[in-house]
Amino acid sequence: MSELFDAVDALLASRAALPSPAERKRLRAAHGLTIDEVAGALKVRRATVSGWESGKTEPRPPERDAYARLLDKLAELYPADPVAPVQDPAVPATFTAVPAPAEAQPLPTGPAPEAAGMAETKNTPAPAAAPRPAPATGPSSSSTTTRRPGTKKAAPAATTAGEIDPRFENGPLAVVDVEDGKVLAYCVGGLILDVPAKSLPSLVDWTLKEAKLGAPKLSGPGRPADPLLVLTETALERYGLPLALTQEERIAGRIPEGHKVIKQLTRADWKLTKRGFGPWARIYRPAKGTDRQCVQLCIPSWNALDNRHWGTAGQLPPAELARVLGVYAARVMTPRGSTAVTGLELMTALHPPTYAVRDEETGVLRQADDKTPGSLGKDPVDCAPCEAPDGHPLLKDLPRFHIRTPAEKVFEEAYDWARPFTDDECMHRNLVGLDVNMAFAAGANGLPVGLCAPTHVKNPVFDPKLPGSWLVDLSHVDLSRVKVSKEWVELDASLLPSPFTPKGNRPEGPAWYATPTVAYAVELGYGVAPAEAYVRHESGRYLDGWYNRLRDAYLATMADLGVGADLSPADFLAAMNGYKSRDPELAIVVSAVKATVKGGLGKLRERPRGEGWRPGERWRALERPTWRPDIRAAVISRTRINLHRKIVKHAAFTGQYPVAVNSDCVVYAVDGESPLDFLPYREGKPLPGGFKLGVNPGLVKHEGTQTVLWGEGVREQYQAPELNLARYIKDGIVTDKDNGE
Template sequence: MASEEELFASVDALLEEEPQLPPPPERARLREAAGITQARLATALKTTTQTVKNWENGRSEPKPPRLEAYQRLLNGWAAKYPAPGTVAAPAPSPAPQPVPETFSGPAVPEPEPGAPEAPAVQQTAPEPERPAARPAATSRRPARKRVVPNIGAAPYQHGPLAVLDGDGSAYGVEGIVLDCPATTVPELVEWTLSESGLGAPRLHRNGKDSDPLIVLTAAAAVKLGLPERLEGHEQRRSLRLPEDHPVVKQVAKAKWQLTQRGFGPWARIYRKATGNQRQCVQFAVLSWDALDARAWPGVADMEPADAARVLGIYAQRVLTPRGSTAVSGLELMTALRPPTRAVQDRATGQWVSGYNPGSLGTEPVDPAPPEATQEHPVVVHGGWKGGFLDEEAYQWVRDVDLLTGEEAALPFAVGLDLNTAFLAAAARLVVGLSGPEYVQRPVFDKKIPGSWLVDLSHIELDPRLPSPFTPSGERPEGPAWYQTHTVAYAQELGYNVAPIEAYLRRETGAYLDPWHDRLKTAYVDTLADLGVTKDLSDTEFLAAMERHKQADPALAAVLAAIKATVKGGVGKLRERPQGRHYKEGERWPALERPTWRPDIRAAVISKARVNMHRKMLKMAEFTGLYPLAVLSDCVVYPSPGASPLDFLPYSTSGKPIPGTFRLGPTPGLAKLEGVQAMSWAVDLMEQGHNPARHIKGDGHDAKFDEGE
């Protein structure tokens, strides 16, 4: 006779078994009896129509948590619609239990009033607004409603990307989880393109849709036959699988292709397009350091669903990641200003590809020699000896001998950081769209973007401020090349300028305006989601900024990625050659793209540096305060208190003085970077170090600038 212990063990084993579903044909019969289509069932269970088909023909089985939900639905239908020849049994009344807001049993979203049926093919319309949740059909619990995300219309109804784990679950945006049966990389590519419903519509009517992104966890990579880590002695960005690796061979055997970068942390697998139909999937391998921790803090270590949330929000507000944040920043420029559009040939009447006005076109443009880098072919082969633009961000420390006794006696050094200063500089920035034109003895015109050789060494400014003309803050020593904004600022300060020669661009436009607008909205919206809104007082703003990263680490990671996208995108406009095998004077791959434009990078940085100097000059006029140090978008001031409110100027009505540093959450306004003792700052200055680099946190952190 069995003992009680043995019986309990047997019962426990039964309890641990997965729910048993009816045979596949019965599943289909029950669904049809209920009058529910496979597409509606797929929406309710947050999966794909093809996955439901697989369940009903026996090709695959659902996994938790959909397994339990699917069984619950089938049991309910079985009670309502018994098989012929059987008697219906009353459905058991479930015991009351708390129900999550986002799920109270299968339901189908109601169409919005007046909304058309989802189109069978993608619309060529501007990107929709951020998806908002909409109510679905009421569940049997009258007090609750299930909310199903409105991700988008076919063919991208499941959002732009998914994070794949080792168990075949692909986690998408808005909590969607898809079943992915693929066990090899080629199978994963086929599933992504034919069944997943992943991808994103174009950001501009003349642009291209974003390819779906599959992010692989370490477990998923190993399951697909990839190494968990990608090791090597080259720079991280150049690491890739060897050509004889089994996965690379699988891809080739299945008639797919890899780009010239091969299979690295970021990989693209594609077939040549047939007509307008792109066939391309991009991959990011988390355990291969695809996501730089400085730009995506903590994301690589998140659970797949959380990582999908971070990347999904970024994709919806910026664009689907296409590499590093620097690469994505550059790609966003092209996505918003496509180089071509459809134009009608007058002779034949046929629609052909033509130049899209306001864009940079399809052909690369060589820079003027002073705009190039020293290794560029126009410099090496042209024998250029005339100097170069030095339009870089500030790295300046005031001479410690110029500190007054009153300043040294103040107790604190307070760092202010301008929100996305390069983004603010890109607003309404007119840049050159064409190639450079050489001019001797030109008359300066601040409306013409270009590079000007001019002598600004005679301009003498207060030594307690950095010179606005050099990144070091030192006074120029003679004629030098400057971008238009720098020369215009000298004129603004009341000095005559007489350029000796110039390289000017006659065809101009505000190329970066849509880039600025989209990133500004993304930045402001993400800060608002973290509790930092435009309607806060300065005191409330400082308090909200102090706690915003703890409010939601996932959104804080999105914010960090947006900021890195701005800096990195600007840096990519002048990408230098990579690899130890490069020889000076050779062309490198970046030169072959129209967006290799060091002159546009110089324009952004010049305007940002001038904006910073203008604010410091206004501060000195209104408060008599001068900075201790500046590093890019961070400036350090001596202060009587530990808050910016202790030294920033306000009018008698309590409003900030126009033109000075102002606190706030929008690009170009300031936030607190850090506070240290004044003695700490003076000590660093005496050692030749920059307090602005280390003022954040415990005084040892350095600012992160992602760029070239």
């Protein structure tokens, strides 16, 4: 009889209604599951689960029964709360436990997940000006905790409920502040710790022994993130540090080694890195086996949080600053320095250069001699001479003041091109700018890069799958007749930038190019015959994980701001209008994520800075395995080519040509004011391979609209008929500084 009952139960379950697509997504996200994890468990494709959550498709047996069981179990753990609307349910509650000020609350888009160990966001905000709660006190502990009203203890970043690493249960970081004589540590999720430390050495000890701060490693062979302490001005004063750096200290990037606080650290057997005690200081003791003791300090009043990338973060109250940095830490990684430094460190964290092995005789863990597969290894490699920036030791034999030509130097940079208006374009009303979202991140996605030193070859056969630099003449490529989608089309080459040079001028002879540039010449229908090359036979998609991490961070934060990835073109443009004002703190995170992309790529070719360096000498950055100008060149090359491909597609289909291109922004002269007035959408579908509106990296947004009369007036004012208007299309403001005057 029980078998009959089981059969009836199975029959009923197979026809039971599933939760709505939005609820499916909420339940998955509430438990911290990714689409890939669900797809793997159910043995279906990622796109299949994505279709179930978007409502485009419905599951069928036998997967439907297993999916229904998963959703039922998750619904028991995370019942919907019909009362308290919060942020997008795709965002774990960990990221929203510190309420934003009343004027900056995220748009309510779904029910709140509730679970043990997860943060809860209430509808009542805690204004920045509200008095801070005093920590609870108790005789049994030297460090006690409390929480802001309306919050519960938040699960640390990168963990799921029930999988909290007890070492890091209080999150990745804390903002240390002093209020009414008490030292408080503001953590993510509204948590506040009472800090008993009376000196900086004891603060470091407390952080490592009691605070339970830090974050899990991002990859198998990697290591957990060190805890980050952000010191406010009141904390600096309490621990004997200056509130601001002097001019001399700013230039040096550190306080003097004889400072009393540094002496305190030395007496307590703490060490500083070669960077010294600056805006981002690392305090450590040498590791013993796998036991690492290290704390990172961030000092906003010393300009640790550059306002070009972090906006007003350095001026936020402690709880709000903890929220901003906590979201960034959870979605990108715990900051390790500037956004540029963090971008580079993220590459290493996702692909550690080596791994730990256990000595068979002693049982002690040590670093392996060989490198982790897919990584750059632990030892730096020299670039090719053509890839080296001016002043590199490989070029020390060049005559002084020698200016290298394109035939001597790889010059892969972003676009800076413009041209005069045609008579027809002068008759149009407006100039409309399109900006590619996360363009350089998109350029890194799926890109094979070299994982070893270069090999020099003469008269090679070009291989588009082989990363490297190629000396080849591309002056024969004629843009007036090219292949587009494998069909020959005729274009007005005088109205197009060349894809082979940053200034858009046609090459005049042999020059060094990265692989994506040469591959594009072949794609356009022209043969190539390299004279020589520096190639890397060991290669891999080293930046894929880096791209995925930053893409997901960007999309999740934009979704919090009301700009989702599934919006129609019109709805996307509407959602982008004023999105930063919906939650200025999360808007800061978006800016920091973008800066992490560009800065991290820039660090791949870091130049000497204030090191007493002379041309021909090595500088500090050359000793990193991540000093790889060839990888930077390949990403920029691919980004520029991606944009040119869209420009050519658009011109072939519409007959419209750009009047200016600056990096990832392209400007067209049209009659309308919106991208929808000239982009060739048909029934909501864009031109395949052309410009598509949307928030995803590689898609475009509206950068700005100005009148053609404005453009003509600006060019006449500066007597520059080819002034790059793409630089100023956003707000129409042109300054002398922008023009180098």
